[in-house]
Amino acid sequence: MIPMKRWMVVVALVALAGPAAVSAGSPPPASLPGQYKYPTVRKVNNKPLPEGEKAGSSMAPFSAGDCAFCHQSNDPKNPGPVKKEGNALCYSCHEEFQEIMARRYKHPPSVTACCNCHNPHNAKEKKLLHEEQTAQCFDCHKQIKSIAETSTVKHGALTTERKCANCHNPHGANIEKLLTALPFDQCVGCHAVDDMKDWNGVTLTNFKKLLEENKVWHKPVQSKDCSACHRTHGGNNFRLLVAEYPAQFYAPYDLKAYALCYGCHNEKVVSAEQTTTLTNFRDGSRNLHYLHVHKTERGRTCRACHEVHAAKQAFRIRESVPYGSAGWQLKINFTKTPTGGTCTKTCHETKTYVNKPLSAQNAK
Amino acid sequence: MTRRRAAMWVLGTLLYLAIWPLAGFAFAAVGVGDVLENAELPLLGGGSKNTFLSSKSLANVFVFFRPHQDHSMDTLRALASCDQEFNGKPVHWVAIVSGSFPVDDVKAAVSETGIKMPVLVDEDDALYRRLGVRLHPTVGVTNEKFQLVAYEPFHEINYCDRIRGKIRYALHEIGEAEVDKVDNPQRALMPNQVKGAVANRHVKMGEMYIGMKQPEKAAAEARQILAEDPRFAPAHMLLGDALAAQGHCDEAQASYGTAQQIDPSLAAAVQEKRHACGAH
Numbered sequence: 214m215i216p217m218k219r220w221m222v223v224v225a226l227v228a229l230a231g232p233a234a235v236s237a238g239s240p241p242p243a244s245l246p247g248q249y250k251y252p253t254v255r256k257v258n259n260k261p262l263p264e265g266e267k268a269g270s271s272m273a274p275f276s277a278g279d280c281a282f283c284h285q286s287n288d289p290k291n292p293g294p295v296k297k298e299g300n301a302l303c304y305s306c307h308e309e310f311q312e313i314m315a316r317r318y319k320h321p322p323s324v325t326a327c328c329n330c331h332n333p334h335n336a337k338e339k340k341l342l343h344e345e346q347t348a349q350c351f352d353c354h355k356q357i358k359s360i361a362e363t364s365t366v367k368h369g370a371l372t373t374e375r376k377c378a379n380c381h382n383p384h385g386a387n388i389e390k391l392l393t394a395l396p397f398d399q400c401v402g403c404h405a406v407d408d409m410k411d412w413n414g415v416t417l418t419n420f421k422k423l424l425e426e427n428k429v430w431h432k433p434v435q436s437k438d439c440s441a442c443h444r445t446h447g448g449n450n451f452r453l454l455v456a457e458y459p460a461q462f463y464a465p466y467d468l469k470a471y472a473l474c475y476g477c478h479n480e481k482v483v484s485a486e487q488t489t490t491l492t493n494f495r496d497g498s499r500n501l502h503y504l505h506v507h508k509t510e511r512g513r514t515c516r517a518c519h520e521v522h523a524a525k526q527a528f529r530i531r532e533s534v535p536y537g538s539a540g541w542q543l544k545i546n547f548t549k550t551p552t553g554g555t556c557t558k559t560c561h562e563t564k565t566y567v568n569k570p571l572s573a574q575n576a577k
Numbered sequence: 578m579t580r581r582r583a584a585m586w587v588l589g590t591l592l593y594l595a596i597w598p599l600a601g602f603a604f605a606a607v608g609v610g611d612v613l614e615n616a617e618l619p620l621l622g623g624g625s626k627n628t629f630l631s632s633k634s635l636a637n638v639f640v641f642f643r644p645h646q647d648h649s650m651d652t653l654r655a656l657a658s659c660d661q662e663f664n665g666k667p668v669h670w671v672a673i674v675s676g677s678f679p680v681d682d683v684k685a686a687v688s689e690t691g692i693k694m695p696v697l698v699d700e701d702d703a704l705y706r707r708l709g710v711r712l713h714p715t716v717g718v719t720n721e722k723f724q725l726v727a728y729e730p731f732h733e734i735n736y737c738d739r740i741r742g743k744i745r746y747a748l749h750e751i752g753e754a755e756v757d758k759v760d761n762p763q764r765a766l767m768p769n770q771v772k773g774a775v776a777n778r779h780v781k782m783g784e785m786y787i788g789m790k791q792p793e794k795a796a797a798e799a800r801q802i803l804a805e806d807p808r809f810a811p812a813h814m815l816l817g818d819a820l821a822a823q824g825h826c827d828e829a830q831a832s833y834g835t836a837q838q839i840d841p842s843l844a845a846a847v848q849e850k851r852h853a854c855g856a857h
Binding site: 273274277279281282287305306307308309310312313316317378382384385386387388389390391392393394395396398432433436437438440441475476477478479482490491492493 | 709761767
């Protein structure tokens, strides 16, 4: 029989190891998911800039006149062939690419040849790029170029600081679309100040602060997936929303106007007058979403009652709503109850709804 | 509290952490960790009824979708290729659609996505009600005990990766820590942001200079790195090599000594280089 102490140690070790202790096999090799639809070889000039042209960046051995770093000969007029073929030559000094090119998602042109984007000698642009960075990306990614240029709502991230490289790593990344980090980390990384304005001069939310102060987050926010609702390259809906959503507080109910929400939520949650399954915001079977929203005049949009990104209370119910033009806030005073909820002295007199019998609640 | 009782508490907590499935989101009526009751549903287009969970599989994957919805269609398309990784493994896949949609609409949508998994129809939405399905698409994953280990509503980014991670968890191929790595991938640093990348490039240049019999340039590279980062051991090694190549053995020995002091794992290499320089 195993002594008690030894038995406890064994159990503890198994517990600590968890499911990994029974792990079977190694993970499958990383691959290039999907079919790449862009060219992987670009027509570029990899010769040094003509004499007299000012370079914005130079390869160190080239500027030192040490051709033999890469070529067979050190004679600048006749350097001969390169010592290694393809990217292997670059990686012999740029060893960090062992890790970079082992990432799950790779940029096929960079796998094919570093020289697709970088001149190995010198260039007018920074980082030895053949062209200005955005122009170079758009040379292949024409659809993104079109979105960026023709969208009525723009995103400053495309044109400021590191431009495309603000969000994408053009070599390799661990996230789809070669994102350097998950959308939430990217977005909140910038949208974390009080004075950021959109391209129209409208002050944008400080999301770091908002999310710190409000701990009930919308699921796409929780799962760091801002792209589920926002188009990052530009769009035609306000706030770069991926689909239509009413910008105003009151709007006549129109299914199409809520395409954004119904991308995930069931539209019947608003269109069904009676339900016992679609929502818990119901009094018996009377659907209170229908009651509030499904109106031809003064229909409340989702934001009349729900905060979109984060709130302090369950279901992301707002604490108050703007009332009148003087900036006064009308409290909603929502309280969740064991059998439903209540809104006290708010847009209407106190009203309580019951979505489950008290006996069922007690039985739990 | 006695020591024995305290130990039992610790053990209990550890066991709970080890067997409790991944924390996360939930259907409206069941959450991650709950054991699901199986149900028989008819196949799309008729035929015999099928259970949405299989007792013969280690992992059950079910996706609730609806036709005429972009996210649902994108997800089914993605799953059509996502599931190939699990060919031959005990994974049971089904797609589930509410019976409220016209069969022909569903058939057309399914055919367009290219999925091969069976499509089951929840005729009177009984399963929808039982689980509390509110969002589309939603992917659920259970382990062999029908315990829900993942609830994944739509994600625009890395959806397949997330689902794959949860399936591999249900298959006991990876543990919680690895699932967390899949859900929260490491930031992809730019080349110059990778720790030591720039300094290492200078070291490589220096080594090339030594190979090209230009040790003075190699020494300059080393000194340039050390001006930025005096504790970069490879630069001290390079400086040692450059000095040794110039016949300055005493100074080279000092550089090797500093390198070893900073990084004791260089001891063997330093010993070899010291010997080589001493032999000059």
